Amino acid sequence: MNTNPQWRVTVADTSIGAEERAAVTEVLASRWLSLGQVTRAFEREFAAALGAADAVAVSSGTAALHLAMLALGIGPGDEVITPSLNFVASAEVAALHGARPVFADVRSGNDLTVAPYEVEKLITARTRAIVAMHYGGHPADLEALRAISRTRGVALIEDAAHAPLVPTPLGMAGTVGDLGCFSFFATKNITTGEGGMVVARDPDVLARVRAMRSHCLTHDTTERMRTGGATYDVPAVGLNYRPTEISSALGRVQLAKLTQDRARRQCVMSVYRERLGLAMPFDDRPDDGAHHLAVVLLPPHIERTLLREELNTLGVQTSVHYPPTHQFTYYREQHGSALRELPLTEHLAPRLLTLPLHALMSDDDAVYVADAVTTGLRRSAWR
Incomplete structure (x- = not known):
């Protein structure tokens, strides 16, 4: 809770x-x-x-x-x-x-x-x-x-x-x-x-x-x-x-409850797909996973930090999955990981935003989040 x-x-x-x-x-x-x-x-x-x-x-x-x-x-x-x-x-x-x-x-x-x-x-x-x-x-x-x-x-x-x-x-x-x-x-x-x-x-x-x-x-x-x-x-x-x-x-x-929890997560994801109007990875295979993360791919012109700030003011917590590991200081300095480009990862990672998703969410919660994203996108575009 x-x-x-x-x-x-x-x-x-x-x-x-x-x-x-x-x-x-x-x-x-x-x-x-x-x-x-x-x-x-x-x-x-x-x-x-x-x-x-x-x-x-x-x-x-x-x-x-x-x-x-x-x-x-x-x-x-x-x-x-x-x-x-x-x-x-x-x-x-x-x-x-x-x-x-x-x-x-x-x-x-x-x-x-x-x-x-x-x-x-x-x-x-x-x-x-x-x-x-x-x-x-x-x-x-x-x-x-x-x-x-x-x-x-x-x-x-x-x-x-x-x-x-x-x-x-x-x-x-x-x-x-x-x-x-x-x-x-x-x-x-x-x-x-x-x-x-x-x-x-x-x-x-x-x-x-x-x-x-x-x-x-x-x-x-x-x-x-x-x-x-x-x-x-x-x-x-x-x-x-x-x-x-x-x-x-x-x-x-928790193992015994997994099936019912997953069904609730799937319902939340269905609401997101219907209302968000944003690209969601794995959209062509919506039912083949665990529904662990609700990730959207933001349009290139949207500043993710500003959108997250707007969603914070609306009471919606977000996260990022993940900052690319090859760009972390240790891996750059000790393993030269940044010497080889990962073009897709580097292009996509700054645009990924993780929205709320868990088995305690109601459909109304999902509607609220989706509508908050729409509001947040509009506000962040004005800033």
Whole structure:
């Protein structure tokens, strides 16, 4: 629920209710709060919903991407191809490994996913992985990307942070590549506050992810508590990316509510498409995604900053997804990312504006936002 009086409609919100509170209370009553049976149940339920053999819950979507690259053995001197129009996480975990993030352009103003023909041109002898991000919950061209990854012998990692339980012709998003990484951040369609999930086609790769999630200890947390914790070994280097039982309890309820929440999001998007009069990416495929983001492409003559200021005065919160990663200072200075132009990304990114979209919005809220955009466009054009 929106508790900030500044906003008539927030850009995101969470549908947390009595069921989530009851699930968390049950965990608190058990007095076992770290990785345990609730998390294992969440993993199995999420995997079953995806049609995957198993899944590994982790502490964030970034942790999921980090563990995916660790499991693939990506390291210094390697290259990872990733779209620049994405959250910084995929590039930063590559950089943390000593690898070089190589940025790819998008397909078009109507399809903001990574362009397969761009990816293929960027592959070198050093390339170890391709990251395919499902922008706004709309699947990237997985058929082309999987073909490229198999032909060229590089791994395909799906950044499915926006796309839980999104079907594609090849299977659920996240299950088509070698690994799939999901996020349950506070603004995501399934939220646990912070959290994530990893799936993998190769069970040995997923086993490495599971081990590295908890320091590569040979005995898990519950077993160490049961035995006194004195008999484990550490055969490899790992990290602490464990989720809590509290977050997993939230996740189980949120997973069960996803279908109804998605239907409400779809209704909001339908209102936007009817009333906005602006280009919306993926307009030719309105029903194939998760309806995670409501993004409009502003006319070139509109100053986005001015429009956002006008919408603020009307109580409509907005955001931007995303500032291009290749233009950030670190990637320019440390990886020379700005030396290669990404013409579509650079042309489109300053024109993208994210409008409110969440399952607590009514059709009236969507009408209000659409009308506010019309008013804001007129006012900002006068300034």
